[in-house]
Amino acid sequence: MSQKTIRFIITRQADTSSAPYKEEFEIPYRENMNVISALMELRRNPVNSSGTNSTPITWDMSCLEEVCGACSMVINGKPRQSCTALIDQLEQPIRLEPMRTFPVIRDLMVDRTRMFESLKKVKAWIPIDGTYDLGPGPRMPESKRQWAYELSKCMTCGVCLEACPNVNSKSPFIGPAPLSQVRLFNAHPTGEMNRGERLETLMGDGGLTNCGNSQNCVQACPKGIPLTTSIAALNRDTTLQSFRNFFGSDNNI
Amino acid sequence: MAGNREFMYRKLHSLLGVIPVGIFLIVHFVVNYYAVYGVESYNSAVQFMENLPFRYLLEIFVIFLPLLFHAIYGLYIAFQAKHNTSTYGYFRNWMFRLQRWTGVITVIFLAWHVWETRVQAALGATVDFNMMANIVANPFILAFYIVGIVAATFHFANGLWAFFVTWGITVTPRSQVISTYLTLGIFVALTFVGVRAILAFI
Ligand code: SF4
Numbered sequence: 001m002s003q004k005t006i007r008f009i010i011t012r013q014a015d016t017s018s019a020p021y022k023e024e025f026e027i028p029y030r031e032n033m034n035v036i037s038a039l040m041e042l043r044r045n046p047v048n049s050s051g052t053n054s055t056p057i058t059w060d061m062s063c064l065e066e067v068c069g070a071c072s073m074v075i076n077g078k079p080r081q082s083c084t085a086l087i088d089q090l091e092q093p094i095r096l097e098p099m100r101t102f103p104v105i106r107d108l109m110v111d112r113t114r115m116f117e118s119l120k121k122v123k124a125w126i127p128i129d130g131t132y133d134l135g136p137g138p139r140m141p142e143s144k145r146q147w148a149y150e151l152s153k154c155m156t157c158g159v160c161l162e163a164c165p166n167v168n169s170k171s172p173f174i175g176p177a178p179l180s181q182v183r184l185f186n187a188h189p190t191g192e193m194n195r196g197e198r199l200e201t202l203m204g205d206g207g208l209t210n211c212g213n214s215q216n217c218v219q220a221c222p223k224g225i226p227l228t229t230s231i232a233a234l235n236r237d238t239t240l241q242s243f244r245n246f247f248g249s250d251n252n253i
Numbered sequence: 254m255a256g257n258r259e260f261m262y263r264k265l266h267s268l269l270g271v272i273p274v275g276i277f278l279i280v281h282f283v284v285n286y287y288a289v290y291g292v293e294s295y296n297s298a299v300q301f302m303e304n305l306p307f308r309y310l311l312e313i314f315v316i317f318l319p320l321l322f323h324a325i326y327g328l329y330i331a332f333q334a335k336h337n338t339s340t341y342g343y344f345r346n347w348m349f350r351l352q353r354w355t356g357v358i359t360v361i362f363l364a365w366h367v368w369e370t371r372v373q374a375a376l377g378a379t380v381d382f383n384m385m386a387n388i389v390a391n392p393f394i395l396a397f398y399i400v401g402i403v404a405a406t407f408h409f410a411n412g413l414w415a416f417f418v419t420w421g422i423t424v425t426p427r428s429q430v431i432s433t434y435l436t437l438g439i440f441v442a443l444t445f446v447g448v449r450a451i452l453a454f455i
């Protein structure tokens with residue numbers, strides 16, 4: 001009686017500079033596994049399909065409930081979170097690859113530093129520190145809060161950058177995620193006080209105008225963030241900002 | 254402004270594609286359409302265009318300079334993309350890819366088209382119905398013309414869609430769907446005018 005198994009073809013690489021190679025693995029089938037529990041199984045017994053002893057596969061993870069974005073990888077050709085990729089719903093052999101838009105640290109683990117740098121660059125936060133207590137900020141309408149909550153779901157996973165044809169080594173584009181964050185923080189009644197500053201950054205090199213409207217990001221985002229709506233809205237905001245810059249304005253913040 | 258050079262170039266690129274290059278494309282196609290009414294009509298229309306006051310100024314500032322900027326900067330943009338329609342076969346991703354392909358095709362076609370008509374005219378040839386009829390008498394060249402015309406109309410119509418997004422005119426998904434249909438209509442209409450006109454020469 002042949003035992004049911006789960007087959008994997010995993011793209012591995014020893015470190016950032018070494019060449020990638022493919023290795024096949026097979027583990028006994030269990031119900032209700034996800035890609036991470038399968039990778040854990042392989043870590044316990046890292047023997048590849050031809051019976052040779054191999055090394056445990058390296059990957060990244062944290063929350064295990066699709067809110068941190070750390071476990072993102074390319075599964076059967078599409079970038080997604082491995083913690084919510086259920087084995088029973090995947091076609092076999094399951095192909096796992098790292099998201100090559102980012103530098104690969106080892107195997108399936110990538111370095112998403114560029115995304116966090118972008119968030120710093122666009123000032124994706126609300127400055128509330130003063131030398132004295134500034135008191136409560138202006139209130140936000142509940143309907144707007146609910147809308148903004150959707151934008152705040154971004155987990156900096158990098159899937160939208162991986163899906164974007166304009167995010168690559170030939171282009172300086174910072175990608176969709178940090179753009180949408182500007183819209184989030186500019187919509188906040190206190191964050192709005194730094195609106196102009198954030199828009200200026202988006203109008204700099206590698207910014208908003210690098211978007212070529214392929215609209216892959218909005219299709220790929222696991223959190224359903226309306227990235228292309230954010231981009232178009234920011235196009236409107238930066239257009240007006242550029243008019244204010246050029247002609248001068250008594251309404252410039 | 255210095256720090257925002259890329260922003261300015263990109264916005265300018267988008268604007269010039271519609272005004273004046275897109276407008277010129279429409280005027281050009283409409284004038285070509287006189288060929289459908291016969292040799293006489295076409296020749297008198299060409300003469301009218303040739304005798305426009307300030308012809309050289311118009312040619313330089315309304316056609317050649319904007320077109321050159323749009324073409325050269327456009328090539329730079331086109332070769333920055335790393336296409337991935339095999340993984341993400343969505344409609345807009347295909348439009349993104351086709352926009353870049355048709356842009357490159359249009360540049361090649363135009364270089365040749367300008368050489369064969371405007372440059373020859375400057376060298377003393379007369380641009381009239383006969384000239385065009387001779388050019389498209391060769392079936393391969395006729396096919397090349399049709400490819401060039403369709404590429405140009407596609408690039409213009411889809412570029413107009415992107416123009417609305419780039420300038421923040423269409424923001425919501427619904428407005429972008431509506432402008433997709435609108436620009437699709439423009440593509441079909443302009444393609445008809447362009448192709449019908451070139452076929453009038455055979
Ligand atoms: S916008 Fe979506 S796809 Fe992009 S990083 Fe955030 S959660 Fe991931």
Ligand code: FES
Pocket residue numbers: 060061062063064065066067068069070071072081082083084
């Ligand atoms: S581990 Fe956090 S998203 Fe998968």
